[in-house]
Amino acid sequence: MTKRKRSARRILLASLYFLAVSAVSLIVLEVAARKIGLGDPIIYYNAAWGGMRPLPGQKVTRVNGATVTVDSNGFRTNHRRSDNAVRVLYLGDSVTWGGSAIDDSLLFSEISANVLRATGREVYSMNAGVNGTGLANQADIFASLQDSTDVLVWLFPWADTKRSYTTVSFLWPPTQKPRFALVEAVDHIVREQWLGRFRVATEQQSDEYINSSTPDGYEDFFASVIRERERRNISAFHAGIRSAIALEIPIIVGITPVQDDGTMAEHSADAIALIDSVSTLGVHVLDIRKALQDGGTGAERAYIDKLHFSSTGHSLVGRALGAELVRVMGDTGSEAP
Template sequence: MNRICAGVFHRHCRLSLVLLVLVCIMVTVGLVELVLRVRLGLGRPVLYDSSPVYGYRPLPGGTYRRFGGARLHFNNLGLRAEADWDGEPDGKILFLGDSVTYGGSYVGNDQLFSALATRHLPGYIAGNGGVNAWGVENIVGLVVETGFQPAEVYVTVVPEADFYRGLVRCQGLPFFNAPPRSGLEELWRFFCYRENNKRYREWTAFADDAHKRLVADKAAGQLAKMDRRLREKGHIHVLFITPQKAQALGREDRDALVAECLERHGLEAVYIADRLAGLGLPADQIEALYHDMVHLSLRGHELWGQIIGEELAGRLDGPHHPQTSEHTGGPILAN
């Protein structure tokens, strides 16, 4: 039998080598795909909708396992919350913001500062409406223009850079409306995104100080309008400015232009950097709060949750009756 196989191989040497190479390539591709899916969570990214009004948001009802096995679940309203929300806003807290609030794909739902901030607020539940790469105008577009107001309390947590983003669209970002066919495709499209962006410069490279002021002031004015609309309807709205790592370490000052615009529009902001300074943490502990220069580590989410939770506790009138859970036959609400 071995002689027969050897004879066939020698008679079809080139074809056999081609087949062997193809098999090796297929096995290698399969192993790479397995690693990308199992170890990195690639191949099934969070899917987004698209809107000219608010840009884009995660589609509702999706559950994903991403980097490091972190579990991301989006409820019926597209919020990072474990259970669906009903139509009653009482006792609900909606967190709004960009990727800092969203938490990234390496943070599970129960590890987000939005979830941790409400642990000691009896009767209140939280939903995380943060979206990757959003700006202030995306938030306003969703809440004001589309009337997305499912909660009693609204907590906006943004870095100062969000006041310079304008309305961000999904197109041109490494996000998906339709799922990729594989982890390799997702990785390849991210590489193409990075390469494509090398032909662009930041808009600030073409803007003078007057134009930068115009952009920041417009965003602050829009946010102030949202604040007024919410308060007119009897809602509570609290704005937090989350610092970059350099600001938290005291190496950079707050953005004077953003602060000026907020003051001009009469919008109060809680600067988390001020609360951090009051804690007197050493530099190494502050470093440990960050995943990178802007986004938070798990420890950072814990501390932000504590700071925000304490601020909310001082602003809310009193405890609400605990919401009925699905186990008691009542409406299903977010944790």
């Protein structure tokens, strides 16, 4: 065998070895990604009302084996609707939706519905929470469902007053199923880590759930934009509350607190003023901070990050909300349709 042939043979063997190792590595990573619950995300679309919504008729197993179900009507619930059920509509963002690491049965929407079910009522838990949405999105969802709602529950973080109207974008959220779980993993890494490293960052940062950063020289411009967003969202919120009152739909509202280093932040004066303005109209107010504090677990156990509840947090809020639902139904004498 000539020296050239031996060299070509070594290159071929090295190439085959590299391909084999790469293939095995990809298979191992694919299996690992599927093991942790990636590869079968919830699919979204742009609805005529409410902007971004999860497609109806989905049931997937996600992170830590959590089941995520979107029923045929587009609500996250693991209970079928019956003709005699009390229809409780839960509005909100990702806090209400619950994420992909919390099982359907552990959401505060289902826990509170179970408290009401324990009184002998059938309950259809209509969880219409959608990731990243503002109050304008949520008010639109209510406008499309107000004729099929018996009780309205509207819980949201204050950041929802400052968000723009949310629709499905090019990069997020998923609109098709990936062929491989690694695609979802890489997509997440690219969006969360890689893209930001190729942007010019500024020292001034705004709320990470509203804008990740503000370009230099545009601070005043973006401040005015956020003020206008706030005006539009709060106006939409008030319009939704007025519509529910006009239709004699019982209402429960509450602002979900954020936490940092195990301490729940106090609500802003504007947030308190908004809640006070609707409580004078006969709207029931759920004190979510009190519900979490009374649980005695500490914010570090009630949250998985600064904004979103853990299963413990969902349980505490769900039980308090369920007790409020029982009071509301008793006060109004409401029965199922």
